[in-house]
Amino acid sequence: MENRCDVNGSKKASYSSDTEGRRSRSPSAIVIGGGFAGIAAAHALKNASFKVVLLESRDRIGGRVYTDHSFGFPVDMGAAWLHGVCKENPLAPWIGRLGLPIYQTSGDNSVLYDHDLESYALFDGDGRQVPQELVQKVGQVFENILKEANKLRDESSGDMSVAQGIKLVMEKNPDLMQEGLANNVLQWYLCRMEGWFATDADNISLKNWDQEVLLPGGHGLMVRGYRPIINTLAKGLDIRLSHRVTNIVWGGKGVEVTVNNGKTFYADGAVIAVPLGVLKAKSISFEPRLPDWKEEAIDGIGVGTENKIVLHFDTVFWPNVEFVGVVSSTTYGCSYFLNLHKATGHPVLVYMPAGRLAFDIEKMSDADAAKFAFTQLKAILPNASEPIQYLVSHWGTDENSLGSYTYDAVGKPREYFERLRTPVDNLFFAGEATSIKYTGTVHGAFSTGLMAAEECRMRVLEKYGDLDTLEIFHPAMGEEVASLSVPLLISRM
Template identity: 70%
Template sequence: MDSQSNKSNRHLQAAICYSGSRHAASPSVIVIGAGFSGIAAARALHDASFQVIVLESRDRIGGRVRTDYSLGFPVDLGASWLHGVCNENPLAPLIGRLGLPLYRTSEDNSVLYDHDLESYALFDMDGKKVSQELVSKTDVIRQDHSEDMSMQRAISIVLERRPDLRLEGLAQKVLQWYICRMEGWFAADADTISLKNWDQEQLLPGGHGLMVRGYLPVINTLAKGLDIRLSLRVTEIFRHHNGVKVTVEDGSTFVADAAVVTVPLGVLKSNCIKFEPRLPAWKEEAINGLGVGLENKIVMHFETVFWPNVEFLGVVADTSYGCSYFLNLHKATEHSVLAYMPAGQLARDLERMSDEAATNFAFMQLKRILPNASPPIQYLVSRWGSDENSLGSYSYDIVGTPHDLFEKLRTPVDNLFFAGEATSMDYTGAVHGAYSTGLMAAENCRMRVLERYGELDIFQPVMCEEVPVSVPLLISRM
């Protein structure tokens, strides 16, 4: 690895002209992070004839996209939906051309975000099924407030001011399940989610589609032919007026004209990467001001299917912490699999357990509503919060911070460009958001570097334009 790193260092260093004269070789860029945004940026810059090297701390590409095959079939332990099953989605052309099937789990404006009410089963803690009529009548009215506050506090205020909306008994538990699903969408607890900004995200039309074969084929296609160096953890990024120098954990250094930083927000918050000179105050404000949520998956593979033929199973309880949510992957994949998906504090508490203990906890929740459930024969547990390469699942607006922090996080600093789901104003927490920001960072980087050396061609088409999709998306609804 050392010899490869030194060879790469010499190769990239030859591409930099510190004297300020015109390039003798192709411009060069270092992309830090091989998640969707990093691979998208590297692909675009590579195709624009830049010398590109990708440095990735993991031993695999994908970042918070992780398709696992150890059960004998693909299961996404990270991102698994295409949010917005439509040709307007920037990932649609690629997914369509690859012929990857999608399973639509909701139509437009689903009240449960990634699921409709038409294919669910809710149970109380005693295993009794909750009627659909009761679920449909449970709603919370959003009130306008002059100051920002948490969603939890706002709900409490609404119920205090409107006695007619107060719920008791089973109806109150159903309300807590709604809050549980909102916490799952933001991967955060309701007492930290901003009331003012919680609905600033834009939802593309077409509802939500589950990637039946996983996201790995998509990112593998984007990564073909790229120079990607795995297991290289970046520790320092030094920038000056005409180049960058990146140092990795073993002391090796890489130099280039510019760098695209796509590491997760949780990693930026940990300060494990030193920026020299220090990032400006407005950039640090964005890093520190945005929230990083946590949602995990405990995937349980069973011998046979013993649950109802619905898209998800829910357990209502007195608090959102006590509620449960199981995604039925059998409907989409025909494999006898349920995925338990805890978020917020519950997800953090489960990460303190062993894989076996966490799986047993999820299974006991299932046994509450299905007493005859048989134990899983295999299981998988994600740990995005304790994973040093992610330190969280995805970003969200916390109480009291402006929504434009996402834009500030994306804004370049000299010859450092930033991308990732946390830099997307409109599609935070989504794969297509990460992908789009990778393309934007690449285009900004290309223009800035070529402008510096007087090689910018105003007649050259923008490289992130997509060819219109000619292959329809393969969408099913069983």
């Protein structure tokens, strides 16, 4: 990777606060956060002839997109799916240009089925496989329950949780109630829904759970991981790793951004692309403080946690399906393993706990977490061999993320996502939490980075007072991919 990473930094930042006439120097911006949104924003601003520095608190770029290579092949420990395998996806030109293969897990454009029903192998606690007819039948029942729950929300002016909505539906429609094994399969479907939102069903807004926009083309796994895209976008950028921002002074003639080593950077504007969990924790102070409407949005949007415990084996002993699941009488007791062997050819299973279960597992050591996941597996597949390697994510407690991705909290308006995106003077906001249409997705984060860059560019150049320059800079924004339309390499097995 060819980006310049000045970890220690010089005494004087290159984004000076000198009083030379604005006409005699380049417009400048500071981007805070090196995830997909921040890298996209910095890339676009650099293309628009801005002087840009990107400050990243970690010792790597990517943020909640992290492709690990310690097994000798790529494994995404954070975001791994492309939601919307189609040319309309804003990431498609990059994926096509780099020749990155996608393994399509579902052609269904819904929240519920990012994998086709026939790709599940579910087992009860005694290791007996649930008949496929029952899996599909209960899947249909679950869809009907959610349809009835949506009718319920349309009749009500207030909001309630998905869990509460389902409870009321069951009381009104006893025929939808499931008993025994069928009920356990129903709980597994609800557990998978909780995984989509990275939180428990009693936290998810019934009014807004299905309000995000899903692109056509279904869902697909990035076979070689997301790293090639982020590395390509980052090429040539001035990136300062291990630079944790602690204070932002904004307004007036520019922004002044201080990092944990005491160094201060100055620029005309700043794009803030840190995870919502970090903003919630108030680990960055703003002077003056952000307006009430912005703080209300930060506080009101939910942030959930879904983690990955990746188990690498020397042999494949599991069924040739995309998901291996354990059903239980509670969602907390259910579990699922993503089979990477089907998509990548490597003997890897990924255990994916979400919500309260993820929170509880984060309290364990990595060794104990891997043991816990393997114990779940051994209960249903007695011939399971011990993993030879493992990896464990900690998105909920990692101070650089403090959560995996956002969801609609009960009783909070969906417009909070748009409020979070809305600029404040010369501060511009980006990230999956600022995308009202594509919340929680990589392409959502990428799109908001481009949007924040464009807003920053317009605002700063207007302040320069030379509106003619607005058109000079504009054509360069992303021109290197605008004319490309490379077909996506999509496979199914």
